[in-house]
Amino acid sequence: MASLKELKGRINSVKSTQKITKAKQMVAAAKLRRAQAAAEAARPYAERLSGVMASLAGKVSGDSAPKLLRGTGSDQRHLLVVVNTDKGLCGGLNANIVKAAKVKARALIAEGKDVEFYLVGKKGRAPIKRDYADRIKKHYDTSNVRQPGFEEAEEIADDLIARFESGEFDVAHLVYPIFKSALAQDPTVDQLIPVPAPEGEGTGGDAVVEYEPGEEEILEELLPRYVKTQLFGALLEREASEQGASMTAMDNATRNAGELIQKLTIQYNRSRQAAITTELIEIIAGAEAL
């Protein structure tokens, strides 16, 4: 059995760990509210954009459609854009994202396609490198800004579109977590490029809409913007998911630490009592011997 001093040391160390997890939990709870509000605020733009896209994409089709909508005509080379968090302490979130990405990669490789990775965020690097070290194209670092905003999404999208235009890949998929609640974040795989025609009613309705300059020119402007919006949405979802997962994980950690402290305290008290009893017996036995 551990000595009294050792037990005391362990109790203190667990207590200070508990303080850290508790602090992290409260920080995550506060940040979660902000991240959720940001995700909420970004929704109108995305909604209106896909509405306009839907009404335009139906009108421009066939060979005249821009490359971003039409695709390169082949689907041999795939690029997986995996959005991970930059910081840990958020439970199984990153493991789940990586798992979803790997499942997708395996399925594509089994079909005989070429798969490459484009990683956003720090935490996906190590686990993906372990399996597909030679397939990683680029790491995009988001850890140098406090909260990734539209500028970052823009940068990633511009980079991706430039790579697409130069023919580095045919199809891009976006792997990111969708924030359901603080308890559930679902990793999702969406096709990013070529842009899938959004479903739903166009905002224009049946009315004849006039376009300036022309449908194709507008669509050509719209598509990169749509990709940006998708990436921006993914970054916002990631932010909310990270804070949600972190809050839950830290709540569990705090509770576990509490239980451990209780158990150790009981053990500590028992050994203290045992030591006192032994001492008493020794004294009594000594007195009787006289």
Add this chain to the structure above:
Amino acid sequence: MALHFELVTPEKLVRSEDVHMVVVPGAEGDFGVLEGHAPFMSTIHDGDVQVYKTEGSAPETIEVRGGFAEVSEKGLTVLAEHVEG
């Protein structure tokens, strides 16, 4: 007798209000939108969106960068990439 005007950026919904007229810096020239404008869609260039709250009032200018404007029966929607201020 009012035009529903919405100004949206990726970050948030900047404006959503009923106004008299809005002048938008279209790619092929500025255009004014009043209530009952025909359905119309245009890309916009960097410049000022002028919002006239009521007829004859001084316009309020909002600087926008990149994006496009859409006029439907529901009103005018400006989707801008950035809004200054």
